[in-house]
Amino acid sequence: MVFQEINNTIASLKNLEVSNDRKLALQPFVDYVQAKVSANKNVNLNFICTHNSRRSHLSQIWAQTAAYFNGIKNVYCYSGGTEATAMFPMAAKTLETAGFQIVKLSNEENPVYSIKYAENEHPLIGFSKTYDNDFNPKGEFAALMTCDHADENCPFIFGCEQRIAVRYEDPKAFDNTPQQAEKYTERSNQIASEMLYVFSQIKK
Numbered sequence: 001m002v003f004q005e006i007n008n009t010i011a012s013l014k015n016l017e018v019s020n021d022r023k024l025a026l027q028p029f030v031d032y033v034q035a036k037v038s039a040n041k042n043v044n045l046n047f048i049c050t051h052n053s054r055r056s057h058l059s060q061i062w063a064q065t066a067a068y069f070n071g072i073k074n075v076y077c078y079s080g081g082t083e084a085t086a087m088f089p090m091a092a093k094t095l096e097t098a099g100f101q102i103v104k105l106s107n108e109e110n111p112v113y114s115i116k117y118a119e120n121e122h123p124l125i126g127f128s129k130t131y132d133n134d135f136n137p138k139g140e141f142a143a144l145m146t147c148d149h150a151d152e153n154c155p156f157i158f159g160c161e162q163r164i165a166v167r168y169e170d171p172k173a174f175d176n177t178p179q180q181a182e183k184y185t186e187r188s189n190q191i192a193s194e195m196l197y198v199f200s201q202i203k204k
Helices: 004-012 020-038 055-069 089-097 148-153 180-200
Strands: 043-049 075-081 101-104 113-116 124-126 141-145 160-165
Touching (some): 020 043, 020 141, 020 160, 043 148, 055 075, 055 124, 089 101, 089 113, 089 180
Parallel strands (some): 043 075, 141 160
Antiparallel strands (some): 113 124
C-alpha cells in the first residue's frame, strides 16, 4: 500500500473531476499503457519538459504512484528535460506535503533526491537531467511531453515509440509570491488526479 498520507491525498482528490477535454487528451496515454500491459511488456514512460525541474518530476512521481495504487505492474517512470537544471525545491516540498518520504542525497547545484511512496517499494531517484541521459531508457518508451515549450521545440525524441502531449501549466509563474505553495499544490493535485485516471482505465 502507498503511505497513509498519500492515501489521504488521493482520497481528497475524488472531487477533482478530469474534464472530458483532458480525458480526450489523455486517451493516447491510456492506449499506450493498455497495449503494453495486454502484451505483457514493460511500460516505460519518460516525462519531458524543458528544464526537468517541476512538471516532469511531479508527473513522473505521480504516474509511478498511480500505477502502483491501481495494481498495474511493470511500470517504470522517468523524467528528463531538453536541458538539465535542478529539481526545484518547491516541487520536492509539495510532494512531501502530499505524503511522499523525501531524502536529499546530495547538496550540489543539481541535488539528488530519494522519493518514496510505499514502504516496500524502491524509491524513485529525482534529479534534473536531459531526457536522453544514461539514467533514462534509450528505446521502447513513450515520451510524455509535459510542457508546450519542450513539445514545440523538441520535434524529435530519439528512441521513443510514441510521443504524447500531456501539457500542464507551469507553477513557476508563482515563484516568490504569496500564492506559491497553493499553486504548486494545485498543479500537483491536477497531475495526480490525471495520472490516477489514466491507470484506473487499464484492464489487467
